[in-house]
Amino acid sequence: MIQEDIVRHGISRLVGLVPTLLMLITIAFFLIRVAPGGPFDSEKPLPPEIRANLDAKYHLDEPLIQQYFRYLGQILVLDFGPSYQYKDWTVNELIARGFPVSLTIGALAMVLAFVLGTLIGITAALRQNSWVDYGAMGFAMLGMSIPNFVIAPALILLLAVNAGWLPAGGWDWSIQRMVLPVITLALPVIAYIARLTRGSMIEVLHSNYIRTARSKGLPKRIVIRRHALKPALLPVISYMGPATAGLITGSVIVEQIYSIPGIGSYFVQGALNRDYTLVMGVVIFYGVIIIVLNFIVDMLYAWLNPRIRYDEGR
């Protein structure tokens, strides 16, 4: 019965994905073209005949609406087209090569952030208003407020240039090159998760059913593990959906500073260069990831929180 509810809920969410994506594609398609300038404008302007050759090659000489339907047709067969900026590559190839990199460091950062964040949060909650709590929350405040463009160069200077323990940047799938970017990405998330966990844990610990459990003489550790943990993690789980999406789709700043070939930069670079196909490809890809992750979070939520399940089941 419960399984069925979750499945039905899931299917309705999946069906909702199609119009959302279509809307996303349409808005993005016209928005990027409204921006002044085009992909082939540069400091050295092209002679008109050469400009015409380029426009013809990329079908930019066609009416906009025709370009739009041409693009929709391409999307149906999952072909994002050639990048204007990286002319030897298709957008599919760029995403296929960049995403594993972003996914790896993003996922590692998320795991690190989840483990450390919840541990710190729970510890702080259990010793509320002690120096441990203040210390942990002070750290969390710092982690959230120091921007990564400050943290990252500082880490490089300290651990790569001065100590020589780790490489300063670059990418070759080795663990050494992942350490600094993962830490940089994880820090603010650790901090945020720690604060979330602490807050909700304190709230749960003060709720009646925990007090009941405690008064029945159950040891504190068991009460926390069996009864308090799941509800206390609910806000963390709902935060993790968008946070994971943010982490695995790459961060422009972290990629630039550590010179990592992820897909985060494509979004910004593509937009600045008016690389229409690249921007569109990345937008659609992000859209799908965010929708899918939100979907997973929904499912997890339903599993963790009986109240949602029953509401929908009725």
Place this chain on the structure above:
Amino acid sequence: MAVSCDGQGDGPEGGRSSRPQPVEDVLLDGRPIPSVLADEQVLIRGNGEEPQTLDPHLAEGVPSGHILRDLFEGLTTEAPDGRIIPGAASRWNISADGLTYTFYLRRDGAWSNGDALTAEDFVFSIRRSADPVTASNYGNMLYPIANAREVLSGELPTDALGVTSLDRFTLQITLTDPTPYFLNLLAHPSLYPVHRASLEAHGRQFSRPGNLVSNGAYMLEEWAIRSHIGLVKNPNYHGADDVILERVRYLPIEDQSTELKTFRAGELHWTYEVPNNQFKWLRENYPDELVVSPWLGSYFFGFNLLREPFIDSPDLRRALVLAIDRDVLTDKVTQFGELPSYNLVPPGVTDYEPAIPDYVSWTQEEREAEARRLYALAGYSAEKPLRVEIRYNTSENHKKVALAIASMWKQVLGAIATLVNEEWKVFLQNRDQQVVTQVFRAGWIGDYNDPHTFLSLFHSDHGLNDYGYSNSTVDALLQEISSERIPGRRQRMMQETERIIIEDDPILLVYAYVTRRLVDSRVRGWQDNVMDHHYSRGMYILKARSASSGRAKPVDVGGE
């Protein structure tokens, strides 16, 4: 047998730099002797952004140029000092009218897969470069070739292009106008040969490792997009015996300070650039590695002559030109060894004496006094000050310079300038449309080592004439220059053209660009040149001096 020492390098003993110092470079017949060479001849070069493409005919931008010069070789190529020397062609004849070039290819010329490099390859390649279907954005480099414009615009078929093979190793190119810098153009990627068979077999993927067949000193070994591009020595290159570096790795590091840190961590031999704001620190800490040299570029601001207040206002423009102190701008504002400039063609252009306006010899006080006189003459005063916008694209450097210019105008003339910052493509569009601009950031990096690349910008019909500048004398002179064959006369005509342009003040010159980078002092076999073209094929890496001694490790050399 000549034994000599390389003049460059060997900085002060016990310098503050913690980087490994090289042993003394010992040359024998112009080549370093084996005992001074590092065991591993792998050069790692920072290369700015990811190259847009490795297809030489589609390439644009500086990063791809660096890699393509290692991968391919045109009919001509450049020596380390930038001189044009024979490349794939071992020699050539130029007809008396300067319109027909006959190139004799090397008999030992070969592609990296061992195929012979023939005149037919060049015919195919140059036609491909001009083919509208290829859509090369450097097609204008081909303009001097007969019928190139018509082919590029699709009016004539590609075989109408003035390029023919006379026999297997002889190529003839006919030109529309005698173009004295034509041999320079041949070293540009848009005129490199491409391997027909692999292009036809692989299509868009022909520039991938394993597919790319090239004719330069190196061939493509790996390409991890936005991570690195690895080149390996091409054993079939005609000069392979003289190529010392076994491998070259290009790293696309976009962030200047990341690049600097990577260099400091010893993971890079050669940076693409250095952070703008760290000149003093670098000069103190990396005196042996910091290389600053003139670059073929001018940095200036343009006046929109089609819009108030600059329509018919020579006095006002001259006042604005004179009121700024370029020495202060380069010394205190940009602070990176840029050369203050008053004329258009930057220093370092071969065989050219630039036209220097007379106010260069004045003191800044004299310039400012004259500026105030002209400002008043143009009808402006403290009660009725000039109000003007300075427009620039987002960049810390442009902002600093624009701000400094605005404050100098305010201080000297009492003019009120406001700054307008625009995103790159928006800026380009506004500049091109000439409707909203007044004073705007401009500049030009030369495409070839000839004043013509700078002067032609001021032709009434030039695509980058965003100033709305039109002077029939200049147009006529430019026309004459392109058909003039006698170097001395051509030089004088170009000087006259430059003089007239500067006299008309369509632009406000600020400085001549310099290139600035860090180069590991063990890397040798390169020289400064205005084009900033540094081919890896002549470079080599010296052994590091043993760290403890601080003195040069004794090297076994006869004549030392």
